[in-house]
Amino acid sequence: xxxxxxxxxxxxxxxxxxxxxxxxxxxxxxxxxxxxxxxxxxxxxxxxxxxxxxxxxxxxxxxxxxxxxxxxxxxxxxxxxxxxxxxxxxxxxxxxxxxxxxxxxxxxxxxxxxxxxxxxxxxxxxxxxxxxxxxxxxxxxxxxxxxxxxxxxxxxxxxxxxxxxxxxxxxxxxxxxxxxxxxxxxxxxxxxxxxxxxxxxxxxxxxxxxxxxxxxxxxxxxxxxxxxxxxxxxxxxxxxxxxxxxxxxxxxxxxxxxxxxxxxxxxxxxxxxxxxxxxxxxxxxxxxxxxxxxxxxxxxxxxxxxxxxxxxxxxxxxxxxxxxxxxxxxxxxxxxxxxxxxxxxxxxxxxxxxxxxxxxxxxxxxxxxxxxxxxxxxxxxxxxxxxx
Amino acid sequence: xxxxxxxxxxxxxxxxxxxxxxxxxxxxxxxxxxxxxxxxxxxxxxxxxxxxxxxxxxxxxxxxxxxxxxxxxxxxxxxxxxxxxxxxxxxxxxxxxxxxxxxxxxxxxxxxxxxxxxxxxxxxxxxxxxxxxxxxxxxxxxxxxxxxxxxxxxxxxxxxxxxxxxxxxxxxxxxxxxxxxxxxxxxxxxxxxxxxxxxxxxxxxxxxxxxxxxxxxxxxxxxxxxxxxxxxxxxxxxxxxxxxxxxxxxxxxxxxxxxxxxxxxxxxxxxxxxxxxxxxxxxxxxxxxxxxxxxxxxxxxxxxxxxxxxxxxxxxxxxxxxxxxxxxxxxxxxxxxxxxxxxxxxxxxxxxxxxxxxxxxxxxxxxxxxxxxxxxxxxxxxxxxxxx
Numbered sequence: 001x002x003x004x005x006x007x008x009x010x011x012x013x014x015x016x017x018x019x020x021x022x023x024x025x026x027x028x029x030x031x032x033x034x035x036x037x038x039x040x041x042x043x044x045x046x047x048x049x050x051x052x053x054x055x056x057x058x059x060x061x062x063x064x065x066x067x068x069x070x071x072x073x074x075x076x077x078x079x080x081x082x083x084x085x086x087x088x089x090x091x092x093x094x095x096x097x098x099x100x101x102x103x104x105x106x107x108x109x110x111x112x113x114x115x116x117x118x119x120x121x122x123x124x125x126x127x128x129x130x131x132x133x134x135x136x137x138x139x140x141x142x143x144x145x146x147x148x149x150x151x152x153x154x155x156x157x158x159x160x161x162x163x164x165x166x167x168x169x170x171x172x173x174x175x176x177x178x179x180x181x182x183x184x185x186x187x188x189x190x191x192x193x194x195x196x197x198x199x200x201x202x203x204x205x206x207x208x209x210x211x212x213x214x215x216x217x218x219x220x221x222x223x224x225x226x227x228x229x230x231x232x233x234x235x236x237x238x239x240x241x242x243x244x245x246x247x248x249x250x251x252x253x254x255x256x257x258x259x260x261x262x263x264x265x266x267x268x269x270x271x272x273x274x275x276x277x278x279x280x281x282x283x284x285x286x287x288x289x290x291x292x293x294x295x296x297x298x299x300x301x302x303x304x305x306x307x308x309x310x311x312x313x314x315x316x317x318x319x320x321x322x323x324x325x326x327x328x329x330x331x332x333x334x335x336x337x338x339x340x341x342x343x344x345x346x347x348x349x350x351x352x353x354x355x356x357x358x359x360x361x362x363x364x365x366x367x368x369x370x371x372x373x374x375x376x377x378x379x380x381x382x383x384x385x386x387x388x
Numbered sequence: 389x390x391x392x393x394x395x396x397x398x399x400x401x402x403x404x405x406x407x408x409x410x411x412x413x414x415x416x417x418x419x420x421x422x423x424x425x426x427x428x429x430x431x432x433x434x435x436x437x438x439x440x441x442x443x444x445x446x447x448x449x450x451x452x453x454x455x456x457x458x459x460x461x462x463x464x465x466x467x468x469x470x471x472x473x474x475x476x477x478x479x480x481x482x483x484x485x486x487x488x489x490x491x492x493x494x495x496x497x498x499x500x501x502x503x504x505x506x507x508x509x510x511x512x513x514x515x516x517x518x519x520x521x522x523x524x525x526x527x528x529x530x531x532x533x534x535x536x537x538x539x540x541x542x543x544x545x546x547x548x549x550x551x552x553x554x555x556x557x558x559x560x561x562x563x564x565x566x567x568x569x570x571x572x573x574x575x576x577x578x579x580x581x582x583x584x585x586x587x588x589x590x591x592x593x594x595x596x597x598x599x600x601x602x603x604x605x606x607x608x609x610x611x612x613x614x615x616x617x618x619x620x621x622x623x624x625x626x627x628x629x630x631x632x633x634x635x636x637x638x639x640x641x642x643x644x645x646x647x648x649x650x651x652x653x654x655x656x657x658x659x660x661x662x663x664x665x666x667x668x669x670x671x672x673x674x675x676x677x678x679x680x681x682x683x684x685x686x687x688x689x690x691x692x693x694x695x696x697x698x699x700x701x702x703x704x705x706x707x708x709x710x711x712x713x714x715x716x717x718x719x720x721x722x723x724x725x726x727x728x729x730x731x732x733x734x735x736x737x738x739x740x741x742x743x744x745x746x747x748x749x750x751x752x753x754x755x756x757x758x759x760x761x762x763x764x765x766x767x768x769x770x771x772x773x774x775x776x
Contacts, residue, residue, distance in 0.1 A: 001485070004641035007444055034437045043431045043649070049422045051619040051653070056395055086474050086621065089643040097389070102490060102512055118642030124490055124512045231439040231648030233474065233621075253392035254506030255477040260619030261431070261649035265439070 001121050005114045005346020006359075012329035013340050022337035023329070024364065024372035029164065029310060031363040033228040033280055035265075042268035043261065054260050056252040058084020058236075062267040066236065069270050073196075075208045075219070077238055083248050084258045088194050088222030088235035092116065095218050095237060096123035098247035099188045100155045106190070107149050108158040109141060111165055111313060111347035111354060113192070116158065128154065129349035134315055134357060137304040138166035140174040146181060156188035157181070159207070162195040162308020165347050165359040169308035172205040179210040188244075189213060194222040194235070195309035197277060200285055202307065208238070215241045225310075227269040228280075232262035284310055287362040287369060294373035295360075298380060300388055311361050313344055313354075319385035321345055321358050327383060334378040337371060356387075389509050393502045393734020394747075400717035401728050410725035411717070412752065412760035417552065417698060419751040421616040421668055423653075430656035431649065442648050444640040446472020446624075450655040454624065457658050461584075463596045463607070465626055471636050472646045476582050476610030476623035480504065483606050483625060484511035486635035487576045488543045494578070495537050496546040497529060499553050499701060499735035499742060501580070504546065516542065517737035522703055522745065525692040526554035528562040534569060544576035545569070547595070550583040553735050553747040554701050555694020560593040567598040576632075577601060582610040582623070583697035585665060588673055590695065596626070603629045611650075613698075615657040616668075620650035672698055675750040675757060682761035683748075686768060688776055699749050701732055701742075707773035709733055709746050715771060722766040725759060744775075 006028055013023050057063065063079035070077050085091040092115075100106060102124030108116060110129040120127045128149045132138045146157070157178060162169045170178075182189045191207035207217050222235035237248055252258075288306060295303040300317030318324045321343035328338050344354030362369060380386065394416050401411050445451065451467035458465050473479040480503075488494060490512030496504060498517040508515045516537045520526045534545075545566060550557045558566075570577045579595030595605050610623035625636055640646075676694060683691040688705030706712045709731035716726050732742030750757060768774060 001635060001638040001642075003638050004444075007641040010443075028441070030441050032438065035439050040434075040436070040439075043434065046428075046431070048428070050420065051423050051428075051617040053416070053418050053618045055398075056392075086647070087644060093643075097510055115642045115644075118638065122485055122639060122642065123510075229439040230441045231645065233645070233647040247389060250389040250391050250506065251510060253395040254389075254503045254510065255481075256475060256503075257619065257621070259474070259621040259647040259650055261653070262647055265649070 002117050004118065006342045009325055009329060009340060012326055016329045016338060020336065021333055024337065024339045024368060024375065026360040026372055027340040027342040029225065029361050029363055030230055031225065031228045031310070032365060033283070035229045036227055036269055036272040036276055038271055039227060039229065039265045039269040042264050046264060051260050054257040054263060056257050057249055058082070058258055059263050059267070062263050065267060065270050070238070075206050077208070077240070081238060081240055081245065083237045083245065083252055084263065085235040085237055086255070086258045087233040088192065088220055088224065089115065089119070091220040091222070091235045091237040092119045092190070092192070093123060094248040094251050095190050095220060096120060096125050097251055098244050099218070100125045103153065104155045105151060105153045106156040106158050107146065107154060110349050111344055113160055113164045114346045117349070126153070127349055131350060131353070132166070134302070134304060134313060138163065138168040138313065140170055140177070143177050143181065150185055154185065154187060156190055158190040158192070160192040161207070162199055162204070164195065164309050165311045165313050165342070165344070167304070167306020167309050167312045169199055169202060169204070171202065175205055175207060175210060179213050182213050182216050187216065189217045190220060191217060192220040194220070194225055197226050197281070198284060198310060199308045200288065218244060223266045223269060227272060229265060229269070232265050233259055234262040234266040284362070287364070287366055290366050291360070291362045291369055291373065298377050301380070310363055311359055313347070313357050313359050315357050317380065317386055317388045318356055318383060319387050320355050323385055324383060325358065328379055332379050332382070334375045337375055339372045339375050339379070390505055392506065394730045397713055397717060397728060400714055404717045404726060408724065409721055412725065412727045412756060412763065414748040414760055415728040415730040417613065417749050417751055418618055419613065419616045419698070420753060421671070423617045424615055424657055424660040424664055426659055427615060427617065427653045427657040430652050434652060439648050442645040442651060444645050445637055446470070446646055447651050447655070450651050453655060453658050458626070463594050465596070465628070469626060469628055469633065471625045471633065471640055472651065473623040473625055474643070474646045475621040476580065476608055476612065477503065477507070479608040479610070479623040479625040480507045480578070480580070481511060482636040482639050483578050483608060484508060484513050485639055486632050487606070488513045491541065492543045493539065493541045494544040494546050495534065495542060498737050499526070499732055501548055501552045502734045505737070514541070515737055519738060519741070520554070522690070522692060522701060526551065526556040526701065528558055528565070531565050531569065538573055542573065542575060544578055546578040546580070548580040549595070550587055550592070550696020552583065552697050553699045553730070553732070555692070555697050555699050557587055557590060557592070557696035559590065563593055563595060563598060567601050570601050570604050575604065577605045578608060579605060580608040582608070582613055585614050585669070586672060586698060587696045588676065606632060611654045611657060615660060617653060617657065620653050621647055622650040622654040672750070675752070675754055678754050679748070679750045679757055679761065686765050689768070698751055699747055701735070701745050701747050703745050705768065705774055705776045706744055706771060707775050708743050711773055712771060713746065716767055720767050720770070722763045725763055727760045727763050727767070
């Protein structure tokens, strides 16, 4: 089991904090945006006497409202096509376990959300990576490169759109190309759309709306980022494919149910007013613009402009991002503060790839981001492993 | 993936309810006991503005208090030896995935908690069952029978004590015998102790206190039953073995964290006054005595006296417990009510075993249990598949 590149440095960060240093967390997608007040109020108003198990697929009332919310954005599903999961994490696990046998392969594009690798290990399936490149703004690799990876064991393609960690956003045209491959080889298409609300500029096209592969698409979702409630652990698996739903429900029954309190909060969150999202959206645009500009003004640093989510993969003038990340926490201090970044190596499958890249999240207030960027700029000046 | 025998009949129950029939749920361990008020109040008092991810091993404040609560009952652990999980379910999964490679074997005693089978499938490990018998009150099988099952692939023994589904409670002497086998063959001992507080008569002896196998024992726990809060999905994996902790933490990091709201409720629950447990304990004793007496007074029915948990496996004069359970929901009605039971076949690994047995839970008020028992007695009189 591989260690999470996002969390494996936690003990060093804890140590730095124990020594009184302020650590700016650019390593994790934990926004400081407030959870919608109405959702939190739902807990205070709750009059349950017993916190019981819920339906293994999630509360029907929540699933009905969730289906309605999908229909409003043009994804035509009903509540029987939704299985509520314990975070988006479990939705990925259920998709892997329901659609692939141990030893079968899922194609995805590196760099990719590192925990996909952990879920694959847990499910006994193999990740077959096709590489995308920072020089190319992490666009979808050419179709020929993808098809080259298909073997008799290939059962699925997994995308994250908008993308964590790269911030790229696949266009409808790119998705249509994927559709053709999926159809030709009769694969599943797992589409992780948890950052759907965070598309800057172009709109989002859901894989659920790709015609001709309705039975192949499984959408993976989560309320964590949408409503800044990562800790409630509520996600969903959505598909028109009844066989997949039946299989996923068996895994759902084995673990009994998703968390009831999180479901209550998530159901209330569906009433969140539009203004909340507008404010959040504008805030992220401002943070992104600020951070990308700050990064690109550092000598030797290159950061593409992310078009979705709230991450970017940045190229740094360093020898080894793992060493640099650890050094930042262990050995570096500027005004008694430092930054924590996620080494990009953990998001690549290919050994050695991403050694001069890191994932940084723009989930902090601009004031904090400014201090973090100043600190990072100073660090790059004095880091002993600086190159180029 | 096998379907959960506890939940697979849910669609039939939903259908019966749609037709206006009252269904008494004897099939699931969902107590009607109130969740401690102080725990629910913790949610109302909560002043979080953002429901954030927690530490992957769970909030340190909760782990520290939980460790203290274990020390109070003689289980000497500290907070670094605890990983908070999403329900006891995840604790079992983490134990399987951290200690066994795919294809390796875990010995357990049938009938066993059916979802162990689902977790084994998900983790790619094999269950090696040793049978226990209702005629023998489901006592631990003879040591010789257990040793016969050990192969080079055997890596662990899994017990549930007190036992779900049988209600049996292993004595210190039985556990010492298990210890000898564990030590001799250097196995892991997974000890599911989620029903620890529900021991009637004899006290509970934790596997954590077996001398000489401190590095082999992994305790699996949950707050679901202890505080009647099944829906919060908070459990724990506890062990002195640092390698297992490190491996389990990696799986924990992949799924990010256990639910924050559940952790808040569970932490508050540790302050539950003794009176709550005394009241609950006395209530379960009364329910057990009532139900066992009612069952044994039905012609052709045999129910051993459970010594722990809140289940019993009962022998019924029927042809097939799956058919009977479905018939109860689809075709039977007495005073416009029926009962839902869990066919014991799903708790056995051996095909055909448990066909004339069912697991019934005594988690309902005595008034409801009385109606359920009257209904079951009537059902047994008219069931077309009655035998003997």
